[in-house]
Amino acid sequence: MTQISSPAPAPAISVWLTSADRSRLFECTENAAFFQTGAGVGPAITLDPAQTRQTMEGFGFSLTGGSAMLISRLPTDVKQNLLNELFLADADGIGVSFLRLSIGASDLSECSYSYDDLPAGQTDFELANFDLDAGDREVVPLLLEILALNPAIKIIATPWSAPRWMKTNQGSVGGKLRPECYAVYAQYFVKYLLAMRERGIAVHAITPQNEPQNFKNDPSMVMDAAEQAEFVKTYLGPALVEAGLAEVEILCWDHNCDVKEYPLAVFADTGARNYLRGSAWHLYGGDISVLSEMHAAIPT
Template sequence: MIEGWVTRGAETLLQPLQPAAFSGSSPQDALPTIEVDASRTFQPIEGFGFALTGGSAYLLAGLAAADRADLLQELFGSTDESVGLSCLRLSIGASDLGRTDYSYWDLPPGTADPDLARFDLAAGDPEVVPVLQQILRINPTVKIIASPWSAPTWMKSNGSFVAGSLKPEYYSAYARYFVKYVEAMRGHGIRVSAVTPQNEPHNPKNEPSMVMTATEQAEFIKGYLGPELRKAAPETEILCWDHNCDEPDYPLAVLDDAGARAYIAGVAWHLYSGSAEAMSKVRAHHPAQKMYFTEQWISAQDDFMGALRWHTKNVVIGTLRNWSRTVLEWNLASDPAYALHTPRGAVGALGGVTIGATIKRNAGYYLMAHSARFIRPGSVRVHSSEVDRLPNVACLTPDSRMVMVVMNDADGARRFRVQHRGASATLALGTGDVATLRWNAATAVA
């Protein structure tokens, strides 16, 4: 028996589908069929979530204590009523969705600080750590990936938080900055699972931002960041790239450097351009490398179902079918005016929730409710056949249930079958419907 939940629009959110029974009889019609084969396994799933930006933390911290506790439980809890978020992305220093530009190691001109005595984890966005600690009390296993938008300005070629590059003479100091960050977070009970050397290294227009070529990234990793982290924080992995799917040659160049590759666990990706197939291309060249999808925004101008459909098809289904172990959307929380951003930062970045006089649950929230709630960490992607206009992905969960995220990308309603273990069940989805299906993987009953 297949149980399911469908979203058709703002008035039909995660509504139960009519259960569909499996039958072992041979169907006589020619309905499109999604075949599931649990014997063909792919990557493990490590988590779904958002970026906990400085702005997000500020808004969450501003809620009344009881309201904040309820919302965080709803987002990060493990019950069937919770969304089940299990992964977060943090900025090391400021991101573009915060109140100001800063790093954790800002120094007055001419000041020397070789021991990082002026390192300050509370700089700029002091709400991040306490909000994160509250989240970890709800779910202590949340995976954390951290990325800098910029090095401290005194290390950069242009002395600015925007654009510029890291001066070679500061590679060693910058590597120690990463180590100090990981150690400081550890001191607050927060384990950083992975870091990337630079968010969007080919985007000099954001604020903050910093350019880092593939050659520079490989040199920084193999000569400085890799050795320092392995010595001081071996539990923290390094992911390269952290930018769009239209430039697979960048991570390939970094990974082709054997010295850098020795310290790299995987590749981080965004999808503002290109296609998710780039992840499979890089993995084909370096099969030991893990793929992680780390960012995609939803604009305030996007309509609810248009955003939910695009992100379901391209971010959840598309990246998981191309080896990603995580699905991370951009901002966890926004305010109604989208005011929490740097002067040149993202304008109109819609959060998973909007926090104002009331709390509004947006397309990103329901994207995660259709996926994170059902595909828990430790699940494994399994084979499901590609069917025209029925994009789908299937995962086997740790409790031996099969979960499929599927949508109807056709212009009209569609009936189709799901086939598993020699039995099949017939379902129907309306135009543009986004659905999550679940059944017992061992017996083909819910």
């Protein structure tokens, strides 16, 4: 007797869907997705192992002052389970491998602050009042717990604004960096990086300014391309080298995909480009394909 076996059923996966219009938010779909052989109806993705481009260093998100505060206030067991799920790569963990921090306050902090705030009219060119604990006090302790789980996580940090006394409008919203404060602002970065190292936290990369064309956030600061190139070339880059922090990568831009002219202008300054490792991008505007355009234009 000949036994005829039925073909094995195709493996199925559950699909959890979030739609762009927010009509569905992480909902399990009714129909499972199946892997099948044969031609598909969607666009083809061709993998060519012989052609390489950028290298992925990690995936993650911002650890803001607000999120650090909320996580830190969870019951101990709930918080530990959440950290395990986010930062461990085994069991049910997703293995987050990259974190973004704000240098000073972000617009998701409990209040607007810098690490060297002073009463109106005062200055501190020696940075004698620099204080890493000036605000968002939950970030560093929580980050140490995260690093204990996954010490290989890479960290990128960026400021939303310089201290108010360094700015043209003396305020936390908008304004520019005063030319006479370029040097002390570079030292402000150095102070931050060294203070974090003293706490056991190595920052992998920085950007000179979060969203340098955004003048509305609280805090925020405007920095045009020529100003950023000058700051990197003459002040920030040399300051990191002199402080023994040359391995900390500097990425320019750090704003949307619709203004590629800005990073191209910064890279056009060869003095600035000598200190830059790349460019950083947001996706609130423009198309992500600009990253490939940038890599093609400046592959180094």
